[in-house]
Amino acid sequence: MIITIANQKGGVGKTTSALNIGAYLAESGKKVLLVDFDPQSNLTSGLGLLNSETDGVRAPSVYDMIINGKKAEEVFVASGIENLYVIPSNISLAGAEIELVSQISRESKLKSTLSTFATQYDYVIIDSPPSLGMLTINAFVASDHIIVPVQCEYFALEGISQLLNTVSMIKDSLNPKLEISGVILTMYDTRTKISESVASEIRSFFKDKTFDTIIPRNVKLAEAPSFGQTIKQYDSASSGASSYRKLADEILLRFK
Numbered sequence: 001m002i003i004t005i006a007n008q009k010g011g012v013g014k015t016t017s018a019l020n021i022g023a024y025l026a027e028s029g030k031k032v033l034l035v036d037f038d039p040q041s042n043l044t045s046g047l048g049l050l051n052s053e054t055d056g057v058r059a060p061s062v063y064d065m066i067i068n069g070k071k072a073e074e075v076f077v078a079s080g081i082e083n084l085y086v087i088p089s090n091i092s093l094a095g096a097e098i099e100l101v102s103q104i105s106r107e108s109k110l111k112s113t114l115s116t117f118a119t120q121y122d123y124v125i126i127d128s129p130p131s132l133g134m135l136t137i138n139a140f141v142a143s144d145h146i147i148v149p150v151q152c153e154y155f156a157l158e159g160i161s162q163l164l165n166t167v168s169m170i171k172d173s174l175n176p177k178l179e180i181s182g183v184i185l186t187m188y189d190t191r192t193k194i195s196e197s198v199a200s201e202i203r204s205f206f207k208d209k210t211f212d213t214i215i216p217r218n219v220k221l222a223e224a225p226s227f228g229q230t231i232k233q234y235d236s237a238s239s240g241a242s243s244y245r246k247l248a249d250e251i252l253l254r255f256k
């Protein structure tokens, strides 16, 4: 099953969610592949994989799959965590947005290079960039489900109609099974009334698509990537860790 984590807003918790959901699904014994599909490569570096060996435009990455016809088998790496594998990204992916425009089947490049390889995994989670451009469209065409993290702040739902339009356009044309199947409330601040009211606004909009588990604002979640660690490795007793563990359990139940 292929799931894209998407929201064209930056800084809402896409990468943090992809990384930590992936780690907890792997912990529960599922075989998981994380695909870093953002030129900023935060997922790759958050796992400590963007070092001198893998860095630079010549290291094998998802870019080579969609532009140079490389196979996923030649690009994927082990994360160092049991059951968790990664297709890394690097800055070369920034050029793909433009390079894809002139290609045949430009919306299906990721699907055609990923779908067979993906069948070896229980869960494939794609981390997408903060835009609704050609890369995100490729992720949507390749996916069965979309999970949308929404930050519990003012203007949380701003831009959501654009996202919904893009999803329904892809569903009507290239991927009839595509659905927004989950919404994550992220960066919830228990001390503020804003978080509470925004959370209930999001719940009334997305109804039971919204996961029960709320991800709190927790500084440990922000610190972990700078050590190249998931929250489970960095501080498994933190509130961020326990909430992502609970969220992964919900995902296991919802996406069988």
Ligand SMILES: Nc1ncnc2c1ncn2[C@@H]1O[C@H](COP(=O)(O)OP(=O)(O)O)[C@@H](O)[C@H]1O
Pocket (backbone or CB within 6 Å): 009, 010, 011, 012, 013, 014, 015, 016, 017, 042, 130, 186, 187, 188, 215, 216, 217, 218, 219, 221, 222, 223, 225, 240
């Ligand atoms: N629940 C959280 N509490 C505190 N900081 C968070 C939380 N989730 C994410 N962050 C931090 O906020 C920033 C944006 O999160 P990120 O996952 O990179 O968002 P996106 O991928 O949507 O741009 C990062 O610095 C990240 O470490």
Ligand SMILES: [Mg+2]
Pocket (backbone or CB within 6 Å): 014, 015, 016, 038, 042, 127, 128
């Ligand atoms: Mg990100």
